[in-house]
Each structure stands twice: as structure tokens, then as C-alpha cells.
Amino acid sequence: MNALAKSCLDIRDLSAVLPNGLRVLRSVSLSVQPGEVRALVGESGAGKTMIGKAVLGVLPPSVRIVEGDMLLEGEDLGKLQPKARRTLIGARTALIPQDPLTALNPSRRIGPQMTDRLVRILGWSGEKADTRIRQLLDEVQIRDPERVLKCYPHELSGGMRQRVLIAAAFAAEPRLIVADEPTTALDVTVQKQILRLIAQLQREHGTAILFVTHDLGVVAKISQKVSVLYAGKVVEEAETAALFAAPQHPYTRALMAATPRYTDPLASLKPVDEAVLAGLAAEIAAADQAWRHPHG
Amino acid sequence: MAEPLFSVRGLKVALPDMTRKPLFGRAPLAEILKGLDFDLPRGSVTGIVGESGSGKSTLGRALVRLLEPSAGSVSFDGRDITHLPEAELRPVRRNLQMIFQDPMSSLNPRRTIASIIAAPLKQNGLGDNLKARVAEALQRVGLPQGFASRYRHELSGGQRQRVGIARALALSPKFVLADEIVSGLDVSTQAQILTLLEKLAADMGLTVAFISHDLSVIRRLCRQVIVMREGAIVEASATDTLFEKPQQAYTRDLLAAIPLPEIDDAWLLPAAKAPA
Structure with a gap:
């Protein structure tokens, strides 16, 4: 085995198409090392959520993977039988979704929703699952677990719901968590608490995170590595510190200039230059051309 | 200085609290705005910022008389419109326009x-x-x-x-209420829309109330800012003053919570002060 096999997640040349033949993922390659946070950043339609869904095996039926490999801790997901693949993904990964209200069943109390996954999918005893959940609720700084476990989702605030889902995600000690815009729906002060919490649990548990976001501010704070996406293509990939020190791709530079920055109002909120978008369109057309006709 | 376009005094708004509504009968009233005093000067953009539930949208709706205040007064262009009946309000309404958050549903x-x-x-x-x-x-x-x-x-x-x-x-119109008009947009599009609004407001001499949860956006666009929390004004001042010398702890917390697109390893570390 080569060194890459040690990656927590390794995606190589992943391409996916819609029924009309349009590529929604364009030869995406990226890796997430154990205990590392990799941000996937891009605007709507960039394919960042699609990558997360591909990893978790929950792509919509209309999206078909036509090329490429996904390796979870060295195991090639494409080579496994569907059942074995689901078991492996279920045991080693977890999701922190964007909208906790749609992720939680509105008609069930929080407690059973949290233990369900541990008992039914991982086969833990009810008692063990219960103990574990309480431990995690404590880690996400929920002071009154008794009350929260008995609540229905609508009885909790947005920040509390997100804490519950973070606790649930970490409970089974997954190796990899896909966090899909987990703070987008939250107020800034709550967002900061939640990001802090995710970072702390991630460090303590040594979990790798694929962190999907549209906000370069969040990327700068939470991640060590970053992939910048546009139209399903990774246009730039770098260590986060390096990306912010010296962004290479014109699109990355344009995104940075468009991102609001209250400390420097005149240098921020700049509309993306038409030339940059034209360049991107050409780059993508060329990539598609090369992909369809690999030998000229 | 000319008189302000809007002059708001002791504005209170109470709305039915549906979470406490009995199965039969009326919901009790909850006070959403708790007595606000401020002016909106003519021809400038004022930012109204706050977290969810701070009452910023309710304030906007009271300004354009989509809600009738329960106490206090709102005067627009030198005329008290607080309790103006709908028939008399009609000619005023053309000067009170709105841009909504979600153009898909509006x-x-x-x-x-x-x-x-x-x-x-x-x-x-x-x-x-x-x-x-x-x-x-x-x-x-x-x-x-x-x-x-x-x-x-x-x-x-x-x-x-x-x-x-x-x-x-x-x-x-003389006045435009812009309620979270860029929060559903990508950053690149957001920048275009803000630049457009900035230019149009200047060209047409508009008075704009720009409601947003995002202080970074407000700094670029607004001349003065009203910070709201729980139905009250926490701080109201000129934009540069607010950002460079915020007077209230709440304003400072709001600013500190914004993740700027720059590397800052200390940002995620627990605050030095004792946790609240």
C-alpha cells in the first residue's frame, strides 16, 4: 500500500453526471488526513454539497458517478457490495447538517432520536447508548441533559438543536464527519459558539472533517486545508494559511475581494469581474473537452 | 440640516404571541418593540442590525405602516402617520417602498x-x-x-x-425599506446588488433603511447604524464611530463574532473571561 492509503478520505478523479449528460462533478480529487479539517468552499451550484453526499452515499438518484474512486480509510467504496458499503459508511462517518430542524423528526423526542443510530445501526445496548449520549451532551455544553432529551425539536433554539446534532455526530466516534454548512442558519454570536465547539470536539476526538461552506471567513477560522470549487471543479487546493496569504487562482482572488470585511469596507464587496467568469467558463469547457476525448 | 424624513418617538409594537395562544380565544399580546426613539435623516442609508428576534423586521414593518404601532408616534415627511386610516395613507404609500429578502416568493x-x-x-x-x-x-x-x-x-x-x-x-419613492435583501445571495452576487443599491440611493437621493444581520455589509453601505436587541436600541451612531469605537459590550460581541476572511488562530479559542 502506498502512503495515500493512510488518508482518512481520498477522492480521486471523481466525475458525476446528470441524466442529460451534464457533468456536475468534474474530476474532483481531494484527500482528508486523519484529524484534519478540510473546507470545501464555493458558491451555490459549485458541487460542494454534492461531494459530501457522494462520500456519504446519499446522492440523489438522478446523479450518477461515472468515474473515479473514493477511499474511506483505504477501503475502496466502489469495490464494496452496496450493503457492505452502507455498513462501512454508517460506522465510520457522520453528518452535521445545515438545518437541524429538517434533520430532526419533529414528532419524536430528542433522546430516542439520538440513541437510535447507536442502537439500530451500530448495535449498541440501549444503556451504553444512553450513557454515551449524556457524555456528549455534556461535551457540547448542554447543562440540563434531562430536559433536552425529553424535548421535541421545536422546543429548542436553533443553537441548541445544532448542539444536539453535533453531539449525535460525534457520539459513535466516526473517523470522518461531513459538516454541510452547519452554521449558515445561525446568528453570528451563536455561529461562533458552534464553530468553537466543533473545533474543540474535533481536536479532542481526532476526527477528520469535510467542512462544506460558502463563507471564506468560516474557512479561515476552522480549516487547515481548503479546496475551492466552481461548477463541480476544484479550481484551487491549498493549505488554508497559504490560500489566504497568496491565493493563486483568479476566481479565489475574486471570491476573497467579494467577501464582506468590515475592517476594510472599500477593499471588500467587490463584484466578481466578468473576465474572471469568462476565464472559468473557458477552463471548464477545456476540461470537459479533454475528459470526453482523452486522446485528442 | 433639513428635518429628518422619519421621526420616531416612543415606538411600541405589540403582536399576538401565538406560542401562548389558548386553543380557543385570543393569543395574549407580546411587546416586540419596547419604546424606540430615532430619526432617519433624508437622503442617507441607515443600517438596522440585530440577531434573529431582535425586532428589526418588525421595526421596518412599523415604519412603512404594515403594522400599526401600539404606542408612540411615527412621523414621515413632517406628517404623523402613526394611526392614519388606510384611505388617507394611500397617497403616502407610494413614497414608502419595500425590497424583500426573497425575490422568489415576493x-x-x-x-x-x-x-x-x-x-x-x-x-x-x-x-x-x-x-x-x-x-x-x-x-x-x-x-x-x-x-x-x-x-x-x-x-x-x-x-x-x-x-x-x-x-x-x-x-x-422617498423611502425604501430593504429587509435582508442580500442574505439569500452568493457573495459575488451580493456584492453586485449592494453596489447597485449604493449607486441608485445616491443618484436618486433615496432614504433607505437597510435591515441586516450582517454588520460587514452594513459598514460598506450605511452612513449610520442602529443596533437592536430584544426590541430595544442598544446603540445608534455614525457608522465609522460604531465600528471603530463601539460603545456597548453587545456591539463589541457582535463584531467579534464575525469570522473575517483572514487567519486568526486565537479566534476559536475559548474567551479569556469566565464563561457566562
């Missing part, structure tokens, strides 16, 4: 863009020469004339928001 899916922009013109007896007026409105917001015959679903998010702006400005 544009009628079954009407063409031209008919959407023309609606307020017809309503206000400006039905003559409609075609030219719509063309002018489209041009103002940088949309091609061909868009007149299109429908909402044929437009991108940014284009839809341009239509929302075109409709609000079709009557050349």
Missing part, C-alpha cells in the same frame, strides 16, 4: 417581469406610457430589455433581486 410566478414592475405604476395612476416606464426601470437596475417578457423562474437569484429593486424604485 415576485408573482404567473406574471411577466414587465407586469410585475408595472403593477405599482398602474396602482398609482401612472398607467400611461407604461412600456417606456418599465424599460426605464429595467435599465436603471442593469437588466436587458428582453427580460420584460420573462418570468421569475427564468432569472437567477441576483437578477430576481434586481427586479425587486426595479419594482420598488418604479414610483421614485
Whole structure:
């Protein structure tokens, strides 16, 4: 085995198409090392959520993977039988979704929703699952677990719901968590608490995170590595510190200039230059051309 | 200095609290705005910022009289409109326009863009020469004339928001309420819409109340800022003062919570002070 096999997640040349033949993922390659946070950043339609869904095996039926490999801790997901693949993904990964209200069943109390996954999918005893959940609720700084476990989702605030889902995600000690815009729906002060919490649990548990976001501010704070996406293509990939020190791709530079920055109002909120978008369109057309006709 | 366009004194708004509504009978009232005093100077953009539940949108709706205040007064252009009956309010309304957060739900899916922009013109007896007026409105917001015959679903998010702006400005109002108009947009589109609004407000001498949860956006666009929390004004000052010398701890917390797009390893570390 080569060194890459040690990656927590390794995606190589992943391409996916819609029924009309349009590529929604364009030869995406990226890796997430154990205990590392990799941000996937891009605007709507960039394919960042699609990558997360591909990893978790929950792509919509209309999206078909036509090329490429996904390796979870060295195991090639494409080579496994569907059942074995689901078991492996279920045991080693977890999701922190964007909208906790749609992720939680509105008609069930929080407690059973949290233990369900541990008992039914991982086969833990009810008692063990219960103990574990309480431990995690404590880690996400929920002071009154008794009350929260008995609540229905609508009885909790947005920040509390997100804490519950973070606790649930970490409970089974997954190796990899896909966090899909987990703070987008939250107020800034709550967002900061939640990001802090995710970072702390991630460090303590040594979990790798694929962190999907549209906000370069969040990327700068939470991640060590970053992939910048546009139209399903990774246009730039770098260590986060390096990306912010010296962004290479014109699109990355344009995104940075468009991102609001209250400390420097005149240098921020700049509309993306038409030339940059034209360049991107050409780059993508060329990539598609090369992909369809690999030998000229 | 001329008198302010809006002068608000002791403004209170109480709305039915549906979470405490008995199965039969009326919901008890909850006070959403707890006595606000402020002025909106003419021809400038004022930011109204706060977290969810702070009452910023309720304040906006009270300004344009979509809600009737329960106490206090709102005077617009030297006239008390607090309890003005709807018939008398009608001629005032053309000067009170709105741009909404979600153009997808605020544009009628079954009407063409031209008919959407023309609606307020017809309503206000400006039905003559409609075609030219719509063309002018489209041009103002940088949309091609061909868009007149299109429908909402044929437009991108940014284009839809341009239509929302075109409709609000079709009557050349004195006041525009912009409630979270860029929060559903991508950063690149957001920058375009803000630049457009900035330019139009300056060109047309508009008075704008710009409601947002995002202080970074406010700094660029607004001359003064009102910070709200739990139905009250925490701090109101000139934009530069607010950002450079915030007076209130809450304002400082809000600023500190914004993740700036720059590396800062200390940002995620627990605060030095004891946890609340």
C-alpha cells in the first residue's frame, strides 16, 4: 500500500453526471488526513454539497458517478457490495447538517432520536447508548441533559438543536464527519459558539472533517486545508494559511475581494469581474473537452 | 440640516404571541418593540442590525405602516402617520417602498417581469406610457430589455433581486425599506446588488433603511447604524464611530463574532473571561 492509503478520505478523479449528460462533478480529487479539517468552499451550484453526499452515499438518484474512486480509510467504496458499503459508511462517518430542524423528526423526542443510530445501526445496548449520549451532551455544553432529551425539536433554539446534532455526530466516534454548512442558519454570536465547539470536539476526538461552506471567513477560522470549487471543479487546493496569504487562482482572488470585511469596507464587496467568469467558463469547457476525448 | 424624513418617538409594537395562544380565544399580546426613539435623516442609508428576534423586521414593518404601532408616534415627511386610516395613507404609500429578502416568493410566478414592475405604476395612476416606464426601470437596475417578457423562474437569484429593486424604485419613492435583501445571495452576487443599491440611493437621493444581520455589509453601505436587541436600541451612531469605537459590550460581541476572511488562530479559542 502506498502512503495515500493512510488518508482518512481520498477522492480521486471523481466525475458525476446528470441524466442529460451534464457533468456536475468534474474530476474532483481531494484527500482528508486523519484529524484534519478540510473546507470545501464555493458558491451555490459549485458541487460542494454534492461531494459530501457522494462520500456519504446519499446522492440523489438522478446523479450518477461515472468515474473515479473514493477511499474511506483505504477501503475502496466502489469495490464494496452496496450493503457492505452502507455498513462501512454508517460506522465510520457522520453528518452535521445545515438545518437541524429538517434533520430532526419533529414528532419524536430528542433522546430516542439520538440513541437510535447507536442502537439500530451500530448495535449498541440501549444503556451504553444512553450513557454515551449524556457524555456528549455534556461535551457540547448542554447543562440540563434531562430536559433536552425529553424535548421535541421545536422546543429548542436553533443553537441548541445544532448542539444536539453535533453531539449525535460525534457520539459513535466516526473517523470522518461531513459538516454541510452547519452554521449558515445561525446568528453570528451563536455561529461562533458552534464553530468553537466543533473545533474543540474535533481536536479532542481526532476526527477528520469535510467542512462544506460558502463563507471564506468560516474557512479561515476552522480549516487547515481548503479546496475551492466552481461548477463541480476544484479550481484551487491549498493549505488554508497559504490560500489566504497568496491565493493563486483568479476566481479565489475574486471570491476573497467579494467577501464582506468590515475592517476594510472599500477593499471588500467587490463584484466578481466578468473576465474572471469568462476565464472559468473557458477552463471548464477545456476540461470537459479533454475528459470526453482523452486522446485528442 | 433639513428635518429628518422619519421621526420616531416612543415606538411600541405589540403582536399576538401565538406560542401562548389558548386553543380557543385570543393569543395574549407580546411587546416586540419596547419604546424606540430615532430619526432617519433624508437622503442617507441607515443600517438596522440585530440577531434573529431582535425586532428589526418588525421595526421596518412599523415604519412603512404594515403594522400599526401600539404606542408612540411615527412621523414621515413632517406628517404623523402613526394611526392614519388606510384611505388617507394611500397617497403616502407610494413614497414608502419595500425590497424583500426573497425575490422568489415576493415576485408573482404567473406574471411577466414587465407586469410585475408595472403593477405599482398602474396602482398609482401612472398607467400611461407604461412600456417606456418599465424599460426605464429595467435599465436603471442593469437588466436587458428582453427580460420584460420573462418570468421569475427564468432569472437567477441576483437578477430576481434586481427586479425587486426595479419594482420598488418604479414610483421614485422617498423611502425604501430593504429587509435582508442580500442574505439569500452568493457573495459575488451580493456584492453586485449592494453596489447597485449604493449607486441608485445616491443618484436618486433615496432614504433607505437597510435591515441586516450582517454588520460587514452594513459598514460598506450605511452612513449610520442602529443596533437592536430584544426590541430595544442598544446603540445608534455614525457608522465609522460604531465600528471603530463601539460603545456597548453587545456591539463589541457582535463584531467579534464575525469570522473575517483572514487567519486568526486565537479566534476559536475559548474567551479569556469566565464563561457566562
